[in-house]
Amino acid sequence: MLSPTYPPAAVAAPPPDLSTPPSVDAPLLRVEGLGKAFVPGRPVFAGVDFALNAGEFVCVIGHSGCGKTTILNVLAGLEQASAGHVLMSGREIDSPGLERGVVFQGHALMPWLTVRRNIAFAVESRWPQWSREQVDAQVRRFVDLVGLSAAIDKKPAQLSGGMKQRVGIARAFSIQPRMLLLDEPFGALDALTRGTIQDELMAIVRETAQTVFMITHDVDEAILLADRILLMSNGHDAPDGRYVPGRIAEVVVNPLPRERTRRGLHHLDGYYELRNHIVDFLVSRALGAPPSA
Numbered sequence: 001m002l003s004p005t006y007p008p009a010a011v012a013a014p015p016p017d018l019s020t021p022p023s024v025d026a027p028l029l030r031v032e033g034l035g036k037a038f039v040p041g042r043p044v045f046a047g048v049d050f051a052l053n054a055g056e057f058v059c060v061i062g063h064s065g066c067g068k069t070t071i072l073n074v075l076a077g078l079e080q081a082s083a084g085h086v087l088m089s090g091r092e093i094d095s096p097g098l099e100r101g102v103v104f105q106g107h108a109l110m111p112w113l114t115v116r117r118n119i120a121f122a123v124e125s126r127w128p129q130w131s132r133e134q135v136d137a138q139v140r141r142f143v144d145l146v147g148l149s150a151a152i153d154k155k156p157a158q159l160s161g162g163m164k165q166r167v168g169i170a171r172a173f174s175i176q177p178r179m180l181l182l183d184e185p186f187g188a189l190d191a192l193t194r195g196t197i198q199d200e201l202m203a204i205v206r207e208t209a210q211t212v213f214m215i216t217h218d219v220d221e222a223i224l225l226a227d228r229i230l231l232m233s234n235g236h237d238a239p240d241g242r243y244v245p246g247r248i249a250e251v252v253v254n255p256l257p258r259e260r261t262r263r264g265l266h267h268l269d270g271y272y273e274l275r276n277h278i279v280d281f282l283v284s285r286a287l288g289a290p291p292s293a
């Protein structure tokens with residue numbers, strides 16, 4: 001079954017242009033009937049279907065426990081699903097791979113290595129045939145992109161939380177993955193640093209046409225960054241006693257202009273409507289509560 005979409009099709013989509021044939025481009029990633037049960041008979045989520053097109057930025061939002069990280073781990077190949085398939089360019093994902101870069105909330109840097117060596121380690125794994133000069137040029141390019149050139153020979157303990165998270169992002173981008181998987185990458189940062197890194201991430205994603213799947217709890221972050229936002233509901237017991245697994249309850253297409261900025265976001269037509277729609281979902285529908293009278 002297709003997930004409902006927001007805004008309603010009549011408002012969101014212009015009439016189809018019948019003068020050109022429909023696109024035959026297959027999505028980069030296709031998730032079909034995905035389910036995961038840690039406890040038999042009570043899957044965290046089930047029947048999760050979505051696709052990611054190349055160059056698209058998709059965020060997933062939902063309350064704690066609905067299964068966001070589990071889905072991301074399955075896409076990363078770090079966890080096996082109980083049901084369904086994840087296909088990347090038509091091939092099943094069943095293990096980690098360098099075509100998928102992952103950034104977690106904790107930066108997961110190697111504390112004994114400098115920024116340069118942390119990133120070089122990833123680059124050397126991706127291109128083992130590269131010379132030392134090629135590796136170093138790639139490292140410097142991505143360290144520069146996240147504004148850390150001055151800290152390239154420092155170790156993680158000498159960096160702030162925001163700087164460490166930038167190193168994690170530079171490392172993920174430096175292997176030029178076909179898809180980037182971000183699990184609340186800015187969750188531990190203060191609001192100011194978070195805003196700066198959001199701007200940087202957006203600039204890099206636009207520059208590199210990167211495909212991104214990102215988990216966030218921050219509605220404004222999703223509205224700023226995402227082309228589409230997947231709203232997930234939690235598994236719960238329905239009033240009739242049936243167990244209802246978590247699922248993607250709705251797919252929200254971001255109608256705001258793609259060249260938006262953090263500062264200008266709340267001045268854009270449609271911003272408050274979109275924000276209220278997502279917040280309403282989180283407050284009244286995401287946990288499976290019956291609609292209030």
Ligand SMILES: Nc1ncnc2c1ncn2[C@@H]1O[C@H](COP(=O)(O)OP(=O)(O)OP(=O)(O)O)[C@@H](O)[C@H]1O
Pocket residue numbers: 038044062063064065066067068069070071
């Ligand atoms: N390895 C595991 N063994 C048993 N249960 C697990 C395991 N991993 C996750 N779970 C359970 O699955 C559910 C979904 O977890 P998950 O971390 O995917 O949720 P989430 O939506 O990412 O939550 P949060 O927003 O808090 O990070 C939770 O109830 C969690 O306790």
